[in-house]
Amino acid sequence: xxxVEQSPPDLILQEGANSTLRCNFSDSVNNLQWFHQNPWxxxxxxxxxxxxxxxxxxxxxxxxxxxxxSLLYISSSQTTDSGxxxxxxxxxxxxxxxxxxxxxxxxxx
Amino acid sequence: xxxxxxxxxxxxxxxxxxxxxxxxxxxxxxxxxxxxxxxxKQSLMLMATSNEGSKATYEQxxxxxxxxxxxxSLTLSTLTVTSAHPEDSSFYICSARAQxxxxxxxxxxxxxxxx
Numbered sequence: 001x002x003x004v005e006q007s008p009p010d011l012i013l014q015e016g017a018n019s020t021l022r023c024n025f026s027d028s029v030n031n032l033q034w035f036h037q038n039p040w041x042x043x044x045x046x047x048x049x050x051x052x053x054x055x056x057x058x059x060x061x062x063x064x065x066x067x068x069x070s071l072l073y074i075s076s077s078q079t080t081d082s083g084x085x086x087x088x089x090x091x092x093x094x095x096x097x098x099x100x101x102x103x104x105x106x107x108x109x
Numbered sequence: 110x111x112x113x114x115x116x117x118x119x120x121x122x123x124x125x126x127x128x129x130x131x132x133x134x135x136x137x138x139x140x141x142x143x144x145x146x147x148x149x150k151q152s153l154m155l156m157a158t159s160n161e162g163s164k165a166t167y168e169q170x171x172x173x174x175x176x177x178x179x180x181x182s183l184t185l186s187t188l189t190v191t192s193a194h195p196e197d198s199s200f201y202i203c204s205a206r207a208q209x210x211x212x213x214x215x216x217x218x219x220x221x222x223x224x
Contacts, residue, residue: 030210031210031212033212033213035215040217041147041200041202041217041218041220042217042218043202043215043218045212045214045215048212086152086153088153093209093210094141094209094210096141096143096155096158096204096213097143097155097204097213098155099145099152099153099154100152101151101152102152
């Protein structure tokens with residue numbers, strides 16, 4: 001099956017700093033989703049981004065489907081951004097999401 | 110839109126009992142629902158995929174007789190952990206998708222602790 005690799009595995013940021021998280025896929029994906037899992041375990045859907053670039057406030061994401069990767073940008077980080085960020089993608093439209101191992105982000109004041 | 114409700118949020122029970130977890134799509138019809146399991150500090154691992162009215166498809170290594178999945182309607186799927194044991198303690202998360210090729214939406218998860 002498809003393999004999803006995320007980097008870095010862990011990241012510590014000073015509040016206000018910017019960061020880039022990366023997601024690589026071993027094969028083409030039909031679409032791609034980015035999630036933030038908060039300390040209570042809730043998965044917050046950040047982006048559904050099969051290709052191109054999207055922005056939502058301080059977050060933006062870019063997927064280059066032909067090169068099998070996606071990037072998540074966090075600008076002006078806040079302590080509430082702490083948690084685990086997952087990317088996930090299905091191999092085709094009717095297969096389930098396969099998750100990467102996540103990037104554990106800690107933003108310190 | 111696209112709200113998925115999962116109940117209960119927490120379950121603590123004795124070893125040997127069975128536990129049922131419900132997953133509902135509140136504002137859309139889900140042709141497919143998925144069940145994932147997440148151990149501490151690990152990623153989400155797919156357990157099974159269920160299509161409404163059909164038998165679930167289980168991932169390799171997941172015991173179908175232990176994890177019973179029912180997807181009787183387009184808005185409800187249930188996962189029953191039968192004869193639960195401490196090693197079944199985990200965080201279980203359901204997900205629903207309206208149509209093939211559309212995003213998956215996730216419930217808030219159920220934290221299961223077996224004593």
